Amino acid sequence: MADVARAAGVSSATVSYVLSGKRPVAPETRAAVEEAIAELSFTVNVTARSLRTGRSSLVALIVPDIVNPFYAQLAATLQEELRERGLHVVVCNTRARRDEEQTLLAEAVQQRFAGVIITPFRLKPRDFAPIVDAGIPVVVSADVSFGPMDLVTPDARAATRRALEQVAAAQRRRIAMIAGPRDATGGDPRLEHLRALALQLGMALPHDMVVRGEHTREAGAAGFAELMSRRHRPDALFCGNDVIAVGAMEKAHELGFDIPGDVALIGHDDASFASLVRPRLTTIRYPAAEVARAAAQLLTERLDGRKVHKTVRVKAEFVARASV
Amino acid sequence: MADVARAAGVSSATVSYVLSGKRPVAPETRAAVEEAIAELSFTVNVTARSLRTGRSSLVALIVPDIVNPFYAQLAATLQEELRERGLHVVVCNTRARRDEEQTLLAEAVQQRFAGVIITPFRLKPRDFAPIVDAGIPVVVSADVSFGPMDLVTPDARAATRRALEQVAAAQRRRIAMIAGPRDATGGDPRLEHLRALALQLGMALPHDMVVRGEHTREAGAAGFAELMSRRHRPDALFCGNDVIAVGAMEKAHELGFDIPGDVALIGHDDASFASLVRPRLTTIRYPAAEVARAAAQLLTERLDGRKVHKTVRVKAEFVARASV
Incomplete structure (x- = not known):
């Protein structure tokens, strides 16, 4: 961290704020720090953090169809949003199958993932009990609620x-x-x-x-x-x-x-x-990038200690092209 | 496993063959076992296996652009191919950036992933030394070789x-x-x-x-x-x-x-x-499904103990449509 601070010409505390997102940092300062990080191939010491928190730095995005570009765009923006927190997004495809959805949730618990963002397709609300009990933050992105968890949902x-x-x-x-x-x-x-x-x-x-x-x-x-x-x-x-x-x-x-x-x-x-x-x-x-930003924000708040669950509505928009 | 065998009306050994893929099983028998598994919400005991092998059941597919449907198709087929080995594919997007490529390789080592399948974009052959040293099987899917690792490459x-x-x-x-x-x-x-x-x-x-x-x-x-x-x-x-x-x-x-x-x-x-x-x-x-099958096969052979590296060439095909 000291090396990064030196290269960017800022204090170690500032580097820490950029990495953690815990305090606002001026865009130019952030850019300088990010550049220094890239140059030094600096990576957050994952081992140390993992030992401290018992968590990995991976966030699972669990979706029904990875071939649908809506989810690919969701994944790409989510990655951009969570990267500065030192979190890495991995995308898991359930093919809209209940058994795959269950298995992937179980894997997320098993691997002590930092968080899960999921669009369930055939899961029932009770399927979420183990992951919620394990204390892993879950954000659901769906048209309907799946229980007392953070939710990003369309207003169409x-x-x-x-x-x-x-x-x-x-x-x-x-x-x-x-x-x-x-x-x-x-x-x-x-x-x-x-x-x-x-x-x-x-x-x-x-x-x-x-x-x-x-x-x-x-x-x-x-x-x-x-x-x-x-x-x-x-x-x-x-x-x-x-x-x-x-x-x-x-x-x-x-x-x-x-x-x-x-x-x-x-x-x-x-x-x-x-x-x-x-x-x-x-x-x-239904704007995938906005959905991703809302989900990243909810997950971040949970990681920072928010206990009550929240719902964010993302406005859908009619796009008139040539097929009507 | 005994519960699954009972529900499917087969022996425990047959269930084991279906899960491991080590011996051929008749399609109807496989279907019966898979149905029983789905019904019983049976999942391979990941903890036990992970303790035994020191490995997770996750395979990382690391690609330069998740929004390119070629990679989404690659991911989907890879998942189908590796599922019967109890392996789960997670997709990681590097946005063709060298720093992201390096970080994701480091994460794969850190998390003790079962394997990595990667299309490098700006990595150098020497970047692979840590993951190869860690004994994690790597399959490269690329137009050129990145060193002494398994390779799936086009013949175009x-x-x-x-x-x-x-x-x-x-x-x-x-x-x-x-x-x-x-x-x-x-x-x-x-x-x-x-x-x-x-x-x-x-x-x-x-x-x-x-x-x-x-x-x-x-x-x-x-x-x-x-x-x-x-x-x-x-x-x-x-x-x-x-x-x-x-x-x-x-x-x-x-x-x-x-x-x-x-x-x-x-x-x-x-x-x-x-x-x-x-x-x-x-x-x-360049047929994504065939590339995925070749990569899954190479990875599986590595997990089964093959030591020497192999190259598989997948034939590309000219598809005449309307733009010439």
């Missing part, structure tokens, strides 16, 4: 309403949705919000216009084919996330349907490829 | 030749490349291969037709703009990977250039979005 009401208003303005009335699987924990809040808001706007989302599947391109393709094979086809199709939407779009190209001519398509999340596909995907943007 | 000669032949058949002669940064370890083998093969086919890739940057969309966009602003524009543009190529394609749309009308575009890797963009990206496919 206004964005979903705007999406529905645009659908209505385009004279579309036959709404459908490709939703998540029936056995996901907490059901599918995106479906419930959409249905409630549609009713408020005098539109309907009847049960026979909802098909369900995993959050995959394959499920999107299958769901699109099923809905479009009906006698009364939908003219606006909402998808549980952008991965599903892109699968639906590929199937539309294959079957010769025009988007949005034959049917409008609305995704959720604004994953990186949403603006790359043609037509560009209209979607409800 | 035939695929690159086919790409060049198609470019030549389309009467294109002014080849350019958006390559990786000059300070990447081992330079840019993809550029060197391309140049050598172009010469063999009577084409040229002069130095002033090569621009360099990080493996990012931003670098692809900047590289495209630079090359197309020249008096003698290229008519065929190779990219270091698909992320760069997609950045170039976005810039082409923005500047009003037609692909392939004005300039052909060839990517590398066949990342998941390569078939989603319009025009669909012609690319040199």
